[in-house]
Amino acid sequence: MATQAQDDYCPSVWYGQVKCGMLICWVLLTGLDFWMWHWNQSPAWLLACLVVTNGWGWLDAVLRYPVLHEIDSPFALKNLLLILLKICWLILVFLRNKSHPVSFVLCSMLAIIVPMFYAMLLPLDETEQVYNLIKSMYYDEDIVVRCWRFLRNPRQTMQAWNRRRHKIIKRGCEEIAERSPTFAAKLGELSPTRRAMLRKPGRTV
Numbered sequence: 001m002a003t004q005a006q007d008d009y010c011p012s013v014w015y016g017q018v019k020c021g022m023l024i025c026w027v028l029l030t031g032l033d034f035w036m037w038h039w040n041q042s043p044a045w046l047l048a049c050l051v052v053t054n055g056w057g058w059l060d061a062v063l064r065y066p067v068l069h070e071i072d073s074p075f076a077l078k079n080l081l082l083i084l085l086k087i088c089w090l091i092l093v094f095l096r097n098k099s100h101p102v103s104f105v106l107c108s109m110l111a112i113i114v115p116m117f118y119a120m121l122l123p124l125d126e127t128e129q130v131y132n133l134i135k136s137m138y139y140d141e142d143i144v145v146r147c148w149r150f151l152r153n154p155r156q157t158m159q160a161w162n163r164r165r166h167k168i169i170k171r172g173c174e175e176i177a178e179r180s181p182t183f184a185a186k187l188g189e190l191s192p193t194r195r196a197m198l199r200k201p202g203r204t205v
Helices: 002-007 011-039 044-064 072-096 099-119 127-134 143-152 155-177 181-190 194-200
Strands: none
Touching: 011 044, 011 072, 011 099, 011 127, 044 072, 044 099, 044 143, 072 099, 143 155
16 A cells, blocks of 8 residues: 555645645735734734745745755745744734734744745755756745846746746646546546656557
8 A cells, every 4th residue: 555655646736735835824924914013903014024934935935935955055944033023023012912922922923833834845865866856846046036037028937937837837747647547537628638658558549
């Protein structure tokens, strides 16, 4: 049973699903942070601080997932400092009116637990070949650099993003097709040029 589960494992599909799940969590928990800021009638500069912690920190980490970084890299140091800043932000927001202490405790715990889950879901146990394949499909670039590049040349940036998205979808379909003859047959019907690429000895597509 374990062997079958390993054979059905598609790295590109799995990490893509995890990335989508992280983006959904980011939207929901950022909404919770914004609600806390609004409910406690906090000043605007605290909202700017939230943009830094959840945007430059958390969102940047999700967009660069599942690329690995060294523990002493600027990426790791930046996110560690922003986690500490986020906890300070929560304390300052809560002290404004001291309302909803349960929400304050919950958000403080999430500020620590979520990065731990992020680290646990990184491809630490993948082989070098599999990891290099996964890494080639994602950008390891700071979100500030991405925004600056988009502002300078939006059209070229969108074209590059669409090419990368197509590459990810294509690789995911190929991995599923390699493990599912039914899916491979359907993919071959949609695109006959894929038949030679997906065909393996002993398989008829």
